[in-house]
Amino acid sequence: MSSHSIDSARLLGRIRMLGDIGRDVDGRLSRLAASDAEKLGRDQFVTWIADAGLEVAVDRIGNIFGIWRACGITDEKPVILGSHIDTVIDAGIYDGCYGVLSALEVIQTLKEDGFVPSRPIVVAAFTNEEGVRYAPDMMGSLVYAGGLAVETALATVGTDGTILGGELGRIGYAGPHEPGFLSPHAYIELHIEQGPVLERESITIGAVESVQGISWQRVTVEGDANHAGTTPISMRRDAGHAAARVITFLRDRAKNSNSPTVATVGCISFEPNAINVIPSRATLTVDLRDPDEERLRQAEAALVKFLDAISQEEHVEVSVERLARFEPVRFDQRIVAKIEKAAKDRGLTSRRMTSGAGHDAQMIARIAPAAMIFVPSIAGISHNPKERTNDEHLIAGVNVLLDVVGELAREVTW
Ligand code: GLV
Numbered sequence: 001m002s003s004h005s006i007d008s009a010r011l012l013g014r015i016r017m018l019g020d021i022g023r024d025v026d027g028r029l030s031r032l033a034a035s036d037a038e039k040l041g042r043d044q045f046v047t048w049i050a051d052a053g054l055e056v057a058v059d060r061i062g063n064i065f066g067i068w069r070a071c072g073i074t075d076e077k078p079v080i081l082g083s084h085i086d087t088v089i090d091a092g093i094y095d096g097c098y099g100v101l102s103a104l105e106v107i108q109t110l111k112e113d114g115f116v117p118s119r120p121i122v123v124a125a126f127t128n129e130e131g132v133r134y135a136p137d138m139m140g141s142l143v144y145a146g147g148l149a150v151e152t153a154l155a156t157v158g159t160d161g162t163i164l165g166g167e168l169g170r171i172g173y174a175g176p177h178e179p180g181f182l183s184p185h186a187y188i189e190l191h192i193e194q195g196p197v198l199e200r201e202s203i204t205i206g207a208v209e210s211v212q213g214i215s216w217q218r219v220t221v222e223g224d225a226n227h228a229g230t231t232p233i234s235m236r237r238d239a240g241h242a243a244a245r246v247i248t249f250l251r252d253r254a255k256n257s258n259s260p261t262v263a264t265v266g267c268i269s270f271e272p273n274a275i276n277v278i279p280s281r282a283t284l285t286v287d288l289r290d291p292d293e294e295r296l297r298q299a300e301a302a303l304v305k306f307l308d309a310i311s312q313e314e315h316v317e318v319s320v321e322r323l324a325r326f327e328p329v330r331f332d333q334r335i336v337a338k339i340e341k342a343a344k345d346r347g348l349t350s351r352r353m354t355s356g357a358g359h360d361a362q363m364i365a366r367i368a369p370a371a372m373i374f375v376p377s378i379a380g381i382s383h384n385p386k387e388r389t390n391d392e393h394l395i396a397g398v399n400v401l402l403d404v405v406g407e408l409a410r411e412v413t414w
């Protein structure tokens with residue numbers, strides 16, 4: 001068992017403080033990537049890392065790093081731990097923020113306790129993990145890992161017509177460092193589960209060994225606007241009705257597939273969007289996920305076939321734009337085993353699991369051994385202001401992180 005102990009009050013206080021930053025006029029937490037609201041969160045985080053005596057660095061895609069280079073350490077590869085502080089619309093306070101603030105807490109604890117690491121330890125807050133304003137999601141970590149050119153990412157046009165690079169410059173977070181400037185020895189991310197498994201099984205720690213695959217697409221259906229009262233059903237080219245059929249198709253297929261495939265249409269809009277006009281255009285997003293790459297491909301192929309069929313049956317034109325596509329990822333088994341052992345040594349129950357949500361860790365896994373720690377989410381609720389985790393579970397997760405980081409940071413070779 002570790003002799004170090006984190007400052008729970010400091011950590012919980014910061015989680016709550018960050019959770020109050022960037023709320024809109026209705027009190028909703030919507031800290032979308034590179035927005036004014038997110039700038040306020042970033043500024044607070046930078047203040048905390050600077051106050052903790054860490055070196056602050058920002059890269060060209062706006063990822064923020066707090067670097068602890070203990071005395072005498074120069075070239076060694078760092079252990080990086082972190083997550084994201086951007087949120088979805090009307091979010092809870094834990095998704096991402098818990099991982100970032102726990103990372104800071106772990107580093108601060110080790111530093112204050114006189115721990116002597118063999119390599120730097122770094123807290124990272126990656127840009128635009130949620131992908132709500134700019135697709136793809138996990139963008140900052142994807143760029144960091146070399147999976148997307150920084151210029152391409154900076155040129156991304158957002159749902160509100162803004163350009164990410166312009167917004168990062170405007171809020172003061174277009175940093176000078178090249179993404180990837182720190183090459184990680186290992187990466188570890190602590191996160192709330194955001195699903196029901198740990199709570200249902202009364203288990204405190206998830207040793208996350210994989211992340212399911214993600215496919216994001218935007219489907220546009222073109223029909224004809226016409227009079228809602230005079231146009232017989234048989235004469236319509238109703239883009240809205242075709243879109244509704246896509247939604248029910250995806251749901252029915254997932255439900256009947258006898259597999260973990262999930263399918264979600266989270267955004268939809270009609271044009272001209274008037275009560276008495278048949279929609280001439282419908283735009284909808286499709287989020288498909290599955291832990292198995294082959295099944296994910298089958299789900300995508302089934303959608304293509306269905307879109308072909310409705311374009312014939314509904315006399316509409318359908319086009320598809322790919323927004324994100326990430327294969328399932330397996331994490332580093334050695335770090336997963338360390339997480340299990342740290343949980344056991346602390347007297348905590350644990351189980352191995354697959355993440356249903358996307359995470360920065362799955363991108364950093366491309367360039368370094370990586371894994372994740374989960375703690376239970378009450379009622380499995382996330383991406384919702386009701387998102388909660390018991391303080392006791394929050395603290396347990398950070399203690400496991402502390403122990404694993406302590407070990408990784410002492411490693412001289414891999
Ligand atoms: C990120 O939160 C995701 O969509 O999984």
Ligand code: MN
Pocket residue numbers: 084095096129191358359
């Ligand atoms: Mn998250």
Ligand code: MN
Pocket residue numbers: 088095130357383
């Ligand atoms: Mn999220």
